[in-house]
Amino acid sequence: MKRIGLLFVLLFTLTAYAQEKKYAGQPPITIVPTTSLPVQKQWKGEFTFPDSDISFSNDFIGARLNGVAKNQDGSFTVLITSENTPINMSPWYAFKVWSKSPRTIDVFLTYQQGAKHRYYPKLSTDGREWTAIDSTDYVEYEKGDADFGAGSLPVKVKLKLPVGKKALWVAGQELETSSHVKDWVNRISRKKFVTQQVIGQSTEGRDMNVVTIGKEKSKQMVMVISRQHPPEVTGYLAMRTFIETIASDSRLAKKFRRKYTVYVVPLMNPDGVDNGHWRHSKGGIDLNRDWSNFNQPETSSVRDFMNNRAADTKGKFFFGIDFHSTWDDIYYTVDPKLEGNMPGLVTDWLTAVKTALPNYEPNIKPNDQLIPTAVSRNYFFVAHGAESLVFEVGDNTPRDFLKEKAKVSANELMRLLLDR
Ligand SMILES: [Zn+2]
Structure with missing residues (x-):
């Protein structure tokens, strides 16, 4: 009996330990x-x-x-x-x-x-x-x-x-190709406050689509991108729920859309996705290393779009988010000591998400090496002052949980952006 009790305690301890193990994050970007x-x-x-x-x-x-x-x-x-x-x-x-x-x-x-x-x-x-x-x-x-x-x-x-x-x-993951993404874009664009436009072409000539949620000329802007890396489907699925929440009929979302405009590039690497690439664009390049050189048409179309929006509206990007997938859920943030257009936003946001999701402990890895910008998060922050981060979803994160987290994340973000 005693032995069984001991075994149980040992097993319990091991299980608890296993659950606490967290992904340490990727090494510094090369x-x-x-x-x-x-x-x-x-x-x-x-x-x-x-x-x-x-x-x-x-x-x-x-x-x-x-x-x-x-x-x-x-x-x-x-x-x-x-x-x-x-x-x-x-x-x-x-x-x-x-x-x-x-x-x-x-x-x-x-x-x-x-x-x-x-x-x-x-x-x-x-x-x-x-x-x-x-x-x-x-x-x-x-x-x-x-x-x-x-x-x-x-x-x-x-x-x-x-x-x-x-x-x-x-x-290997749910097959979400450019035509599936297009279906989603068309579906969400039926709402009268959602529009879509083409901002450029990929290397192989596929459209780079931007979905706009809210008013066209708002001075308060949010940038959302996803799927620079083709197999990272869980990040894309989280992005979808995040955007659907912002485009929902809730009172919060309606209020938010009166003040902010959200721009979404749901598919940054359409050639890579449709050709089944593991990582790169048709240019053979990791697009998320090209946000300082802008040698690739996919990244430069988004750079030009953001610059044009900022110039046309004389407004600012307050928040930028890039959805990816990796071994486990993790947030790669900008070190909070560096201040953008809304200092403290990302820290407050992740705290609010933690509070709203019972038993959820966000795994946060801040970074203060932002130059050369190379990755989208750094570019959003350095070029536009947008409080920015990479939102990484685990490959095997249960799909219902990733949706729940994305929904809570969108609601808490809208609340915070409105409060400021
Ligand atoms: Zn990625």
């Missing part, structure tokens, strides 16, 4: 050249086998499948490769698979040298609604023992997949 580099496009089509009725396909927009091999035992190995190297550990995969007769197959996910498996597989029958694969159908190999980062990942994984005539979709 400044790199941002002139364009070549990228490798993926071959698109069906992968079939003469001695099997199983077919794979990557013939759709977004994410990657770069090769499929049939193994001796009837299982399959797929290969996922990046647009170029060096590259971050964020292999973004998706494929469809089907067979003439229903059965269960084993599929190994493997990656180019140096890369490991990161995104937990999601399944779909229509490419729209996704469910995480059952953990009993998922096996990890050579998993690292770190809590976060590359050291926490398995080298490869095996999926047990039920296949039949109707294609099964398998993807």
